[in-house]
Amino acid sequence: METNIQDGILNILQSARSGVQLEELSEQLNLTRHTVAKYLEVMRAEGKIHYNKIGRTKLWTDVSKDVTIRFLGMDDLDDILRIQEKIIKEQKSNSLDRLVSLKDTTVYRLQHGDPLLNLGADIDGKLVGFVLGEVRRWEFGRGEMTGWILILGVDSEYQGMGVGRKLGSMLLDHFRKKNVEKVRTLVEWYEGDLISYFKSLGFNLLNMLPLEKEI
Numbered sequence: 001m002e003t004n005i006q007d008g009i010l011n012i013l014q015s016a017r018s019g020v021q022l023e024e025l026s027e028q029l030n031l032t033r034h035t036v037a038k039y040l041e042v043m044r045a046e047g048k049i050h051y052n053k054i055g056r057t058k059l060w061t062d063v064s065k066d067v068t069i070r071f072l073g074m075d076d077l078d079d080i081l082r083i084q085e086k087i088i089k090e091q092k093s094n095s096l097d098r099l100v101s102l103k104d105t106t107v108y109r110l111q112h113g114d115p116l117l118n119l120g121a122d123i124d125g126k127l128v129g130f131v132l133g134e135v136r137r138w139e140f141g142r143g144e145m146t147g148w149i150l151i152l153g154v155d156s157e158y159q160g161m162g163v164g165r166k167l168g169s170m171l172l173d174h175f176r177k178k179n180v181e182k183v184r185t186l187v188e189w190y191e192g193d194l195i196s197y198f199k200s201l202g203f204n205l206l207n208m209l210p211l212e213k214e215i
């Protein structure tokens with residue numbers, strides 16, 4: 001019931017062009033203003049929604065409307081590392097090697113990568129997510145240009161609000177602008193959340209098997 005009401009509020013806010021008032025929400029949800037107000041405060045505390053005050057009126061919007069996608073630079077390194085470290089700690093795969101290799105790749109991409117393919121997501125001026133991609137000129141198979149999504153992360157406090165979707169869709173647009181027709185990524189088979197995320201962007205399984213040998 002609680003999540004249904006939260007979903008209902010989010011649906012209304014997402015389909016509205018501008019902010020929505022409490023009265024309008026209570027009317028559309030057929031709930032008292034008092035009940036809706038309680039939900040709004042909880043969702044605001046969870047970082048899912050915001051309000052702007054115009055005079056005495058509060059206009060509620062969902063956070064994904066306030067997500068700005070922009071290019072990344074070396075100034076963003078510390079924020080990107082903060083997000084990576086948090087994600088890895090939460091995944092309990094707190095291996096130093098993994099963090100070091102993530103940092104090396106991030107620094108390399110920020111310094112030498114294509115700026116169009118390194119994107120960040122800001123909410124209220126704070127970096128809350130990032131994605132780093134590249135175009136490879138030669139790929140196994142037909143030798144066509146292929147886009148690769150290399151590293152992606154959304155701060156866990158801001159997950160589930162559409163930040164990842166905005167980052168992913170914008171990166172795909174930039175690949176299209178570069179005449180890339182295929183985009184690939186590698187995901188561990190057990191990472192269900194990431195697989196669902198990529199499926200939601202239209203990715204499918206590739207008919208290739210990754211092979212590896214330790215040397």
Ligand SMILES: CC(C)(COP(=O)(O)OP(=O)(O)OC[C@H]1O[C@@H](n2cnc3c(N)ncnc32)[C@H](O)[C@@H]1OP(=O)(O)O)[C@@H](O)C(=O)NCCC(=O)NCCS
Pocket residue numbers: 083084087088151152153154155158159160161162163164165166192193194196197198200
């Ligand atoms: C995957 C990830 C980028 C998604 O970001 P997000 O901002 O939470 O995603 P969105 O809110 O935009 O969701 C987009 C879609 O992805 C899917 N999705 C996202 N999180 C999901 C989850 N936990 N379970 C299932 N599906 C999920 C859903 O289909 C969702 O669409 P819906 O909201 O219409 O259901 C984010 O969870 C993340 O950063 N995970 C860790 C990534 C990682 O391990 N990186 C390596 C180290 S930095």
